[in-house]
Amino acid sequence: xxxxxxxxxxxxxxxxxxxxxxxxxxxxxxxxxxxxxxxxxxxxxxxxxxxxxxxxxxxxxxxxxxxxxxxxxxxxxxxxxxxxxxxxxxxxxxxxxxxxxxxxxxxxxxxxxxxxxxxxxxxxx
Amino acid sequence: xxxxxxxxxxxxxxxxxxxxxxxxxxxxxxxxxxxxxxxxxxxxxxxxxxxxxxxxxxxxxxxxxxxxxxxxxxxxxxxxxxxxxxxxxxxxxxxxxxxxxxxxxxxxxxxxxxxxxxxxxxxxxxxxxxxxxxxxxxxxxxxxxxxxxxxxxxxxxxxxxxxxxxxxxxxxxxxxxxxxxxxxxxxxxxxxxxxxxxxxxxxxxxxxxxxxxxxxxxxxxxxxxxxxxxxxxxxxxxxxxxxxxxxxxxxxxxxxxxxxxxxxxxxxxxxxxxxxxxxxxxxxxxxxxxxxxxxxxxxxxxxxxxxxxxxxxxxxxxxxxxxxxxxxxxxxxxxxxxxxxxxxxxxxxxxxxxxxxxxxxxxxxxxxxxxxxxxxxxxxxxxxxxxxxxxxxxxxxxxxxxxxxxxxxxxxxxxxxxxxxxxxxxxxxxxxxxxxxxxxxxxxxxxxxxxxxxxxxxxxxxxxxxxxxxxxxxxxxxxxxxxxxxxxxxxxxxxxxxxxxxxxxxxxxxxxxxxxxxxxxxxxxxxxxxxxxxxxxxxxxxxxxxxxxxxxxxxxxxxxxxxxxxxxxxxxxxxxxxxxxxxxxxxxxxxxxxxxxxxxxxxxxxxxxxxxxxxxxxxxxxxxxxxxxxxxxxxxxxxxxxxxxxxxxxxxxxxxxxxxxxxxxxxxxxxxxxxxxxxxxxxxxxxxxxxxxxxxxxxxxxxxxxxxxxxxxxxxxxxxxxxxxxxxxxxxxxxxxx
Numbered sequence: 114x115x116x117x118x119x120x121x122x123x124x125x126x127x128x129x130x131x132x133x134x135x136x137x138x139x140x141x142x143x144x145x146x147x148x149x150x151x152x153x154x155x156x157x158x159x160x161x162x163x164x165x166x167x168x169x170x171x172x173x174x175x176x177x178x179x180x181x182x183x184x185x186x187x188x189x190x191x192x193x194x195x196x197x198x199x200x201x202x203x204x205x206x207x208x209x210x211x212x213x214x215x216x217x218x219x220x221x222x223x224x225x226x227x228x229x230x231x232x233x234x235x236x237x238x
Numbered sequence: 239x240x241x242x243x244x245x246x247x248x249x250x251x252x253x254x255x256x257x258x259x260x261x262x263x264x265x266x267x268x269x270x271x272x273x274x275x276x277x278x279x280x281x282x283x284x285x286x287x288x289x290x291x292x293x294x295x296x297x298x299x300x301x302x303x304x305x306x307x308x309x310x311x312x313x314x315x316x317x318x319x320x321x322x323x324x325x326x327x328x329x330x331x332x333x334x335x336x337x338x339x340x341x342x343x344x345x346x347x348x349x350x351x352x353x354x355x356x357x358x359x360x361x362x363x364x365x366x367x368x369x370x371x372x373x374x375x376x377x378x379x380x381x382x383x384x385x386x387x388x389x390x391x392x393x394x395x396x397x398x399x400x401x402x403x404x405x406x407x408x409x410x411x412x413x414x415x416x417x418x419x420x421x422x423x424x425x426x427x428x429x430x431x432x433x434x435x436x437x438x439x440x441x442x443x444x445x446x447x448x449x450x451x452x453x454x455x456x457x458x459x460x461x462x463x464x465x466x467x468x469x470x471x472x473x474x475x476x477x478x479x480x481x482x483x484x485x486x487x488x489x490x491x492x493x494x495x496x497x498x499x500x501x502x503x504x505x506x507x508x509x510x511x512x513x514x515x516x517x518x519x520x521x522x523x524x525x526x527x528x529x530x531x532x533x534x535x536x537x538x539x540x541x542x543x544x545x546x547x548x549x550x551x552x553x554x555x556x557x558x559x560x561x562x563x564x565x566x567x568x569x570x571x572x573x574x575x576x577x578x579x580x581x582x583x584x585x586x587x588x589x590x591x592x593x594x595x596x597x598x599x600x601x602x603x604x605x606x607x608x609x610x611x612x613x614x615x616x617x618x619x620x621x622x623x624x625x626x627x628x629x630x631x632x633x634x635x636x637x638x639x640x641x642x643x644x645x646x647x648x649x650x651x652x653x654x655x656x657x658x659x660x661x662x663x664x665x666x667x668x669x670x671x672x673x674x675x676x677x678x679x680x681x682x683x684x685x686x687x688x689x690x691x692x693x694x695x696x697x698x699x700x701x702x703x704x705x706x707x708x709x710x711x712x713x714x715x716x717x718x719x720x721x722x723x724x725x726x727x728x729x730x731x732x733x734x735x736x737x738x739x740x741x742x743x744x745x746x747x748x749x750x751x752x753x754x755x756x757x758x759x760x761x762x763x764x765x766x767x768x769x770x771x772x773x774x775x776x777x778x779x780x781x782x783x784x785x786x787x788x789x790x791x792x793x794x795x796x797x798x799x800x801x802x803x804x805x806x807x808x809x810x811x812x813x814x815x816x817x818x819x820x821x822x823x824x825x826x827x828x829x830x831x832x833x834x835x836x837x838x839x840x841x842x843x844x845x846x847x848x849x850x851x852x853x854x855x856x857x858x859x860x861x862x863x864x865x866x867x868x869x870x871x872x873x874x875x876x877x878x879x880x881x882x883x884x885x886x887x888x889x890x891x892x893x894x895x896x897x898x899x900x901x902x903x904x905x906x907x908x909x910x911x912x913x914x915x916x917x918x919x920x921x922x923x924x925x926x927x928x929x930x931x932x933x934x935x936x937x938x939x940x941x942x943x944x945x946x947x948x949x950x951x952x953x954x955x956x957x958x959x960x961x962x963x964x965x966x967x968x969x970x971x972x973x974x975x976x
Binding site: 151152153154156157158160161162164166169170171173175176180181182183184185186189191195206207209210211212213214215216217220221222223224225226227228229 | 271272273274275276277279280281282283284285286287288289290291292293294295298302303305306307308309310311317318553557
């Protein structure tokens, strides 16, 4: 009996929430709406899922799949590996696996995208 | 993450993968990169985004975004370069750069290095990663390249010790990730040198140092040359460390041999270890000290000296590992080693426990002192080695027999269980009993193992174990019923009482008590929860336990009655006298009845405090007592005997309107006072009380007085809240009103 009361409550709340959320939903999910699709966004979306190389202020280089960014150039890379600058003798250490990593925009020095993948993507589409 | 990757790999599969020039993750198919700089283009493009807008596709959400590690954040990013200050060099690089001495180390340097290694070792034993503790010592990476003999022997032997400790802890298997990290990151254990050779090297160095100690002694009648004196003291310091490591290792190896001589040898070695630690503690200051942490390169969490590089293994660790592990200081490390040696010595005593019940109690008591993972593991290993050739099945059978014959010495040797149930001829019945004990084996093994785990994990495991014991209980009842039928049909018809059932019930109840009481030791309960926890203990668990013990008691007496009948009157006088002397479970019954009343006292006291407005309740909108009650007693639901008590029953039984007249706090305090008084009389009836019982007596005495004060209206009206002082006992506090 208790359980059913509890469930009733749950259902009520979610229904209310659904109702209240439904109207604004189209506006909060803009990526595909034409009003917001600017040139910059198109470019960025095109780079999504591409391999990206980001150099950070401390000299390390991260290579991973570009999955997310925002206005402040914070960049999230998935399946990311960390590469160190080769040392004086020219030896390079093994890259270290980081996984999902976010680089704050203020620490981004340079960004490169893997061209070959980009062209592949165009060929496929 | 997997989703986002899959798209790219699928596509690249359609093309033959070109040869790669950068090594990447093996999961991603090898691709050649053709990097195109888009820095300014990218920065320009992101300007189109709104504040707070994230650009991503459907497979990537805010949740994923939140779980990314943040680069360049000193807490999250373990690999930050700019923070390092200086270049991290491995063994070879340091040797090449001339910063690592391989020969001609001073005594001061050696003592310092050894002490730092001990500090690292202790920190590792406390559950930190070896990569951030012991293996930050560069000397341990390539011990064979060291020229200095003392340092080389010490380094090799340390590696051997790491491997041995690893083996012990993994064998016993009573560790969790928070207790111990087994990974040694591929730094071998120096397989080129055998253990015997390694110990031999240690001994050689030891002898050499002993000669140095002797030759530099002060000669009678001559003033001691200060130079000689320093030399002497340095040699003593070094000697004690080398010898300590060798003996500690020898003791652990001896224990792992698991035989009687091994135990004796371990006892001897450990005794010397204790003496050596004293010398080591007095000579800590002789070692090379790390630079003060105000220096550029110093770090207060991780003081380093020659031969140590805290960050050398950083890239071996998972991405978010802390950059430094706070190391124990040398002083703390020595104190830890001293206590550890004492603990190991103590757990050797388990070999004196010859019965299942005593060894179980030994391990339980040992666990209450919150021992380290190494000594916990050793206790387990020693326990299992105890049996020797005896199988667990027999141990349990004996344990069960002893349960009914606890204090009678004349049962030695004979298989008493058969004697009790006099049915050895009936093979079927025997098989039945055998298979029952067989079933018990794994559950009781888990029970012992459970007691080896750390305290917090024990609680979870006890909950699981209760399920298993509920099944055993069922089985025990069936076997008992069967035996009862058989016995009634036998030549000397007599009832078979619930022997096996009572035995299992006894263990089940002990588990329930353990579960509830560990809630106090782990500080899980809020003050406003105390009343139902103590109520449950008082009203049910302890009552059942006392009745189970009384039943065992009664069965024994009854059994004796049958035996007397069967054997006619052989010296019946002395038997009668014996009977009076031994109420086998008298002590336990007194103890547990005392605990029952102490719980009753707390329950009534808590009710009084609640009614008197002295307990802080949670805000009503966040409060659901039923929910909390159900959660606290959840594991008991699976147990058939005693049946679980539901919240409705609790409300019904504790309803204050059950009282004939209106309840005032004073009446409840009065009841509590009576309970504490009764508890005291039971505790005081225990002959040769243990320190625990003495503490309990002190607690009930104090609580009695406090209740009397409260009853008289002391501090009734001011808002002062009671304090619960768990100083004397982890589960039964002294109540204070201040």
